[in-house]
Amino acid sequence: MQSWQGDYPVAQLKLLPHDQREQAVGFINDAKTFEQVWKAFKPGKNVPEIDFKTNLVLFARNTQFYNRISIGKVTVTNGVAEVLAMENMSAMPIEDKVAMSLVVIARQGVTAVQSGDKNIPTNKSN
Numbered sequence: 001m002q003s004w005q006g007d008y009p010v011a012q013l014k015l016l017p018h019d020q021r022e023q024a025v026g027f028i029n030d031a032k033t034f035e036q037v038w039k040a041f042k043p044g045k046n047v048p049e050i051d052f053k054t055n056l057v058l059f060a061r062n063t064q065f066y067n068r069i070s071i072g073k074v075t076v077t078n079g080v081a082e083v084l085a086m087e088n089m090s091a092m093p094i095e096d097k098v099a100m101s102l103v104v105i106a107r108q109g110v111t112a113v114q115s116g117d118k119n120i121p122t123n124k125s126n
Contacts, residue, residue: 001103002048004041005070008061008100012040016059025083025115027122028057029107041100056107056122060085061100066092069099079111080119 013021015036020026028034031052037059038047050057060071060083067087075082085101112119 001105002050003071003101003103005068005099005101006041007097008037008041010094010096010098012037013098015040020115020120022063023115023120024063025058025060025085025113026120027081027113028059029122041102050104052107054107055104056081056110056113057102057104058083058113059100059102062087062094062098064094065090066094066097067099069101071101071103074103074105076110079109080114081105081110081112081122082114 017026017028017033028037029052031050034050034057035047058071058074058081060069062069067090069085069087072084072086087099110122112121
């Protein structure tokens with residue numbers, strides 16, 4: 001399972017899918033969006049090749065405080081992918097960066113991603 005962790009600039013949150021910019025968990029389902037997010041997330045590093053016909057990229061990020069974060073596992077129940085993310089706890093305010101984790105999962109059988117108390121359908125374009 002491909003995954004990455006690191007800091008993401010707050011100024012570039014606008015590159016995340018439009019309806020997921022405020023969410024702690026979301027997904028990227030196209031190469032163009034992924035490339036833009038990757039270049040902000042890992043500047044100077046080659047963009048990983050991901051087949052978006054068969055995969056999705058899930059993200060988990062800070063929304064309240066700056067805390068290191070990593071995706072521990074993803075479970076899919078009745079088509080809904082749920083991300084289990086672990087983060088250290090701090091009271092450091094979010095200023096110019098958030099911590100973010102990305103993971104590649106198989107698209108097959110996933111119809112939505114759980115984000116907080118709502119599900120975001122994966123079949124719409126970002």
